[in-house]
Amino acid sequence: MVCVVTAEFTGKDGAGPALLECLSEMVPETRKKEGAISIDVCVDQDNSDRIVLVERWDSRSHHENYVAYRKERGDIDKIMTMLSSPPKFIWSDLMDA
Numbered sequence: 001m002v003c004v005v006t007a008e009f010t011g012k013d014g015a016g017p018a019l020l021e022c023l024s025e026m027v028p029e030t031r032k033k034e035g036a037i038s039i040d041v042c043v044d045q046d047n048s049d050r051i052v053l054v055e056r057w058d059s060r061s062h063h064e065n066y067v068a069y070r071k072e073r074g075d076i077d078k079i080m081t082m083l084s085s086p087p088k089f090i091w092s093d094l095m096d097a
Contacts (some may be wrong), residue, residue, distance in 0.1 A: 001059075002058065002094040003059055003063060003091055003092070003094070004056055005089060005090070006053075006092070007055065007088070007089050008052050009083060010047075011049040011082050013049060014049065015049055016043070016051065017048075018082055019083075020041070020043060023079070024041060027041060027051075029054070033063075034062060035066070036056075036058075036062070036066070037056035037058065040054045042054060056094070063091070
C-alpha cells in the first residue's frame with residue numbers, strides 16, 4: 001500500500017527562502033531514491049517560513065531508510081539549523097475512497 005508522508009518544516013523567522021532552497025536542492029535526488037513515487041514542495045500561504053513536503057512512497061520503511069540516509073550525510077543537521085522546531089511527520093495509508 002502506498003504511504004503518503006506529510007513533512008512539515010517550520011523555519012526560524014525569515015528563514016523560509018533559505019529553507020526552501022535547501023529542500024529544493026535535495027528533491028531531485030530524493031525522487032530517484034528506491035521507493036520514492038512523488039514529492040511535492042509546498043509553501044504555506046499564511047507563513048512563508050513553513051514548508052510542507054507531500055511525498056508518496058512505496059512503503060513507510062522506504063521513507064524511513066531515506067531519512068536515515070539524509071541523517072548519515074549530515075543533511076538533517078543542516079536543515080535543523082534553520083528550523084524553529086523539529087520537523088513534523090505524518091505517515092498515512094493512501095485509500096481508494
